[in-house]
Amino acid sequence: MRILFLLLGVFLVCTSCAKSEDAFFNETSQKWLLVKMTGSIVYSETTGKDMAWQESLIFNTDGTFIKSRTIEGTEKEAFGTYVKKDNKDYSYLELEYTSGSELKASCGQSETLSIIGGNLLVGSWNICDGPRLEYKQSNK
Template identity: 40%
Template sequence: MKIKFSALIIVAILCSCINDDDDDVTQATLEGDWKLVQMSGSIPDSETTGSDMEWQESYRFFEDGNFLKTRETEESVVELTGTYRFNDDQGSLELT
């Protein structure tokens, strides 16, 4: 499974964690729990948020480069695992 997040999301992640040890140095960290809060598609007005989404999805990123994805629907809960890699050149996050 490969997913590429937009550069805007990556910029938000990069700017979200400041290292107090170095003045004005931004450190990227993905470790921890992340929740999908909005989905949109290529069809106009196809944006859905929160409980209106067809499923709820969360990601847990680990320091060792692994992640756990959990997708909850009315019928089931599915968990998947994989690895992640941040691509500085493309400004993207690749989940495999």
């Protein structure tokens, strides 16, 4: 009986301390900032204020998102829903726009952001000659 309680205790401790990627996008709203753009031309990587635009993504716990993009002092916003999907090799977010689809960074119907190591989101726009966009979670 002691062994059963011991195993149950170890299981509870391990599961309560582990933070899965599923919980990562469901516990609290999160803000992610565009930190790097890479074009298809060699040495076309830009970061910070040197990027063509500044952008943020807010993922809410109810499965909605807000994207804000500022270009030359003009801000535009887009809204929609997102779903976290798991592939056998990686996890990603699929964004569906309900408004502001001109901000969609994709060549398809939805925008896809791969989750890399839990702290980096990478867009897939580069597969159709758009820039590769990388986002990191904001501490704000």
